Amino acid sequence: MQKPAVRPQEIYLDNNATTPVLACAAQAVQHTMQQCFGNPSSSHSTGIKAKVELETTRQLARQLVGAGSGDIVFTSGATEGIQSSIFSALLHARMSGKTGPAYTLLYGATEHKAVPQSLEHWNHVLQLGARIKAIPVDQHGVLDFEFIRTELPNTLLICTMAANNETGVKQDLVALQQLIRSVAPQVLWMVDCVQALGKMPLQLEHMTIDYAPFSGHKLYAPKGIGFLYVREGTPYQPLLAGGGQESGLRSGTENLPGIAALKAIFQQLKLKEDSVFQSEPQLWAYREQLLSALRRVFPDLVLNSDKPYIVPTTINFSVPGFASKDIMDLFDAAGIRVSSGSACSSKIPTSFVLNAMGLPLWRSQGAIRLSFGPAMTVGECQQACQAILALKTVVNSCCLVLSDASSTELQPVTGLVQLKHEDLCSYLLVSADTSEVIIIDAVLPLASRIAQLVQGHQFKVRAILDTHVHKDHPSARPELATLLADLLDKVPTDVLGWPLAAPLLQMGAYQLESLATPGHSPEAVTIVVTQHHQQKFAFVGDFILPGGTGRLDLPGGDTKAFRLSLRALDQKLESHTLLLSSHDYAQRFFTRWDLMLQEQPVLQQVLHTEATPELWLSDLQRQTQWLQQQAGHFCGVVEVCASDATAVIDKHQIAALIQQHPNLQIWDVREPHEQAAGALSVYLPDLVCKEVPLSALVQQVTEQQTATPQPLLLVCRSGNRSLLAAKVLNRAGFDLVFNLKGGVALLA
Template identity: 45%
Template structure:
């Protein structure tokens, strides 16, 4: 399986790693082929190898201004960090004699390798110092007052020269003055990984004790780095053995890595081929990229202050879009960028941006674009063109305003948007172009307004299922003039509407084109909690209550039941609401909750009963209301809301259990297709992604935002063989898991996706 159109790669993730410079790769290859000697050997081949090593060491000193002290070659920055921390803390333990409890300081935005290493060696060496994070301001600059206050009792202080996520550049001279005026004897490590080649270093003329560096961040091979150790700073070997590196770091030296590093040092010293751009040129590149981003995404927010960061890093968020959405969009255009958040089932933000005090949604949506000094004007020009193309692709999908575009895709059915674990639902009747929005989220306001305008939709209502504790509703910002004149309750439900009698319950409803949205009072999670059932209007008028989708708020969540320990909660009412909902719905009716913490999208009563004993006991009436109240109180006691993160609306009773589905690779895919004549091959990517790399529209496209709609349309056809594909296999795996959990029994996905199938 291949993409119909291949675009050349634009690599803008240099802070993660860089390609090896061609001259550096050639030097490494030559070393492996012809100068492969062991530097510890005394014969000519060994002496030639040793000369390469010492040349590289000499150039390293020149690059960082280390006229004194030690330069020891390592496997990379992590080993250098370990070496520095072990050496400093081992000596500090011997020296410390104050009556006050000792502390160890590190910058709150440091790479995780630093605090994790500090915790490790603090424990191993049995020091038990208090490890404290130095706060930063909104630009990522360290709090000097905090350092001045804590430094007198600090065994060690760890800071970084340049931050890997934001490019924030610390004022090392000012930092040194604050540290040394308050504690001239504390050990000071400066992580210089992102500074190499971007910041002028004169390290010997500072009181920095340790400085780790890494080669692969600046076009050298992976597996090579070095650490600077100030003269007279204590040193304890991290790796003992054969006594290489003058007994400071044992192990046969990585000669190919050193040869590659040698070439990089030549470039930095002006002795190479002149492939590294000046700082002025790099600033110009940043300005061009920033302008392209602003033109493409007018609402963009930059998370780093350009005036106090190196020019090779841009960190931004686009309101209304998750980091994953923008990553996938850029990747489809063959632009490689990265996210500030980890990929996990529960979305997390960037701890760096959190420490800077940025809004949580901004942190979760953060994108890092980074390039190196070997970037060229041609690459920047191409990147700017691709960025504009990305915006155009979003315009075709009506996700940004580009009203001059023709042939925009038309929405029909249910769309699920997510911000963190919160869900927002948009239902569109494709025939009448009437729509409703359920659970409007503030982060999606502009995006939803754009979709409404671009699609020419008529909003019939914007409704919340209850007053949410974890976010504010954006309902008021989405109302058209007609809706603003509409009389509603506090959740947005229209006061004047029709009613229908179902099982002796009089239920209000509103028209949405060919459909009806029925309101069901289901208190418990909160006193005002409701559920909204979407039915075919003709069936409802004929006395048939058959819900296509039931938006149940936080009454039933995937893997749990909504919490009942809010001020207006009532577990007894929830008990009766659960039984009411069961009486109205079929077991396989789709439930669309307000939250999806494990990427399960939608659920059904039958799927939840199999893994949630408490729910099963309520619906089977094996449990009395009083017993439910008691067990629910115990369940709610396990809910732990986290600072700076969303309030959890339910305690998970079970983790998402892995369901069986078939994993295919590029070798087994064709056999699978040949053996299943009626198999449906489905692209899980968003339309704006595959539009960038396909000359024609993919026949079967079911993006994750439309997966709930697809499930609803296929509930009576669960035996249909399906093969799901996406870019990397991650989303197709998630979708396959969700389908298998709901009883789709012939689901397969392409492991590695398009990325590994070419």
Template identity: 40%
Template structure:
């Protein structure tokens, strides 16, 4: 596998060596509790206060509160609680304070979720309203000007975590001054530290949360700045640590590590300059443009952090790009790490009015201010390799049956459709194609230069919604059984209408479809499709499922080398897609792998069942696809199918 190139710094960053050393020194020798009055405690207290003093200098905050906490989410919660308690009390006392809370449309979800939570629990009765952004991702100052007189609290961010767009904070402050708005103002500064100049005491900002792990400090340490005179209510009460502002024994290892990062920022000899970072970004942008001529950037670069690129490639989903980039050792993301497991489109890009296809294709590439030129150059080379892999056709002849028809599973939300294709004749037939995958399936067909003969449904005499959608997206094909064709005879003597697909035929038998090769005019069955989601009825297969748990068929990374040594006849099967395999060929403890994508495991099952059931070890990136492949083979009667638990990520 390729060595890792980490380009997801907006999600988290590696730890600065000096920060790791500082944390280790505290844990090993300076482990005193800063609340203790003995010498060890006094040394810990002195360290804590020296870090706080450095933070004040770096942030331009000689006055106001500066509290250490666990990170940005806690800081946001504390700021929201502080503001809403003060506003609730003011309204209860009849004091004018506004009735709106304005939340930037592209805020991290921690902000609106915290506001809704505390507004409900406190009974503050404030109206939460979205402050829209323009197509560049910057806040609509005209809307702010209209609403500012009614605003009680305004929540914006210094720079967006998904697009890197830098907010016009000076413009926002000017509007609040011009309108004499009474609003408190919270600015999420998580992505700003080390990337944008900060002078908090000279600003109108009331609350500014920070998170250390976005800039080379460990996870679990952050800061909250509160302007002098701004309302404050502790989120956590107890022992009175942090001058009663945040109870709980301080995370001294985290504070020491954050201090090392802040010290490096203050010295100015560790992190790269703004101009140098712009140069790194320009090289990555050029590499993307060379590799993908149609690439679109989802935020104007002139308004974005020099360390963030958000792009979309026509015809490729985010998942397509991420899978291949990850196989090449390029770690990027589709947006916020906190939302990576969710399938909903990016609320940030939606708020900017980005077209749906770009939202579905969006990829975020972000690096930190320690980026090295040699790593950027390597990333550019890998981007080019990924583009070549992504241009490979997905419908390719099987390595086990190069002259036969291929079968691809089209799976969506537990349901399955199928695409039969003949690589030699460039023809294909779809059966029960999921409507949600119509665009992607059509792109796969058209990119390979295939002619769609028919799109069929087992549940309709005509064509289902998926078949109609596929033909519409592909701009070709007949939805439903076509007229004409040929005739095939079954073993029971019946003669039925059939469609030729290369050397094989698809036969219509009432509400199901039979696929195989004609031998002396009689159909030798390979697959039957009846809409059940399990179409295989292949000679040699036993359709009887065997009771099993995933643990029964998984080998962990520590055991796999021993297992391979004990089973020299085993076949290692890489079930990643062909594009992933192309940029990251699998070499597992010296064993090369046969590439059979998960979507084509059913097609190959009969071969493995007929071939003396040699042990099979399925492997993928995370273990999710490989365990499904092993489960499929076990359910069909193969007793020796296994999966690498955790996949290549843990191997």
């Protein structure tokens, strides 16, 4: 398909994370830093002017949130406000003699992590010894009132939110107040109001909320400024003592430039007409327009939160078959900034908020948060919708969403495609000449993506194969056989999907042979692939792992059978053949026979001696003990080795690198949908960039094995995947591999 000719314009739709500073706020900051720069504690005229600015802003804040006789304390932001509130409440409990496990600290299960972590911290530091409990929520994200009612009599502090940062779900504060004060009139109550200001009305003087933290950078002010509301008569202990600023409630010279920015924001919020802040009906209209554009691109989109439970400025959605990273990478390549709203992990991120709501795992792992600010303009909304709609062609051409193939130019798919879900690997071997595909070791989380790719290209499915009966997950063969029924060869097969009447499988230039390799499991096979009479790949399942071997302590595991199978492979495989496993715990993508023996020298003894080596047996015993102690299922153990790029360079060093290596190749290792959404050539217009997505890296390695090695510069979105690819290539013998620090993100 035709690549974009110009750089995509940035469309920022992650306002729940932070917001740009409004022009009027930026001007107020600059004016205060240069003109009204006095210290509010100084008694001369310059200080008095600063003091007036400070107190004027405080009064505006008081009016906006309806503070009444409560205190408004300027802070560095929400985290400080949360810490101050929880510290004060827990210290008050300790000084009142309310300690020990008979007492409870409650917080909503979907609260920002700052709340439970602060509760744990101060409960430990103050040695309060109270139990900390999460209040469950229903599928809409609404707090469980019956749980609260049961726990309140022994509760010291209850923490809830006005509006959730991931889902936009708002809590009914009036109903909560009625419940809390009817059961426990004296309990202290903190409400996180960070996502509320400018999005929902607040009149705290009519409520019995004790603490309410706010943050400036969530509402167009700079980072590092916020304020805390404290109800009159509520216990409060300053975290910071010293100069006595803020009436002794928070010492330290006030952040007057940040406070001036708040003043400018507050003045806009108070305007009845011509304010930059939009009315609630207008915000709902923006939401509907954005949601309509999203559904045009992803017809199967599912909302994870919706009316009437939310504020209008947050859209949290998932798309079947997509992990959140897939959509984030796609959007980011097109210049659209959204968030997964998820806690990062070593595997696929999941949203603890959606998990607490009891939503299916696929929705939690695929959650995308699109959030716009209450000052969005009509033009900005239209621009965002146009940018989203432009992705329809991309997702169709890459078969991420099925559509009429005649309406778009499909991205070519040929050779080996390696798809990953966490540490699981699935493979497609594609013969472009004959429009055929063989699917190997498919896993259920990738079944939809595989099916759409095959259906989009209308590949004839020669076979859906497994290398063994998987111990830790079900095979996706039955699911794919149903999804691809119209394209699949309908022939009798064995338990692993191999056609019974075919000792060899011929597909275009590829020939596949199945070799029995029991050991990890009794029915396991290795599928050896030749192309033009040259061995290319061997699909080894869990018999061999990149950097390790499959475990032998599972039912059917057999050390003697393993040794015999290892010897059979030693006779069968060629040195350059790439070994492809169904697990890749160390992110190595593949191994080779020589690499395996080099990294696991004990296997040399297994191959060449009749007696089983004692060292190997002791290693197996050690690995077995470790594996049996793990919470999750592992099909083997790998030893992680250190390897890296030859050098990490930044964008300013590219010209010097090319001068030093005139034959330098630049590889874009982003996935095809990212490349289609935002071509690397628009950032490096004078250079030739080759598209080598990580899913095709193994195919590229086998194509390069007979070529003269050339220096490579790898580029991805952030520099992380390209560094991973550099490690893979280093291990495969590529000597000069450079990684671009920060990737496209710093080129943009």
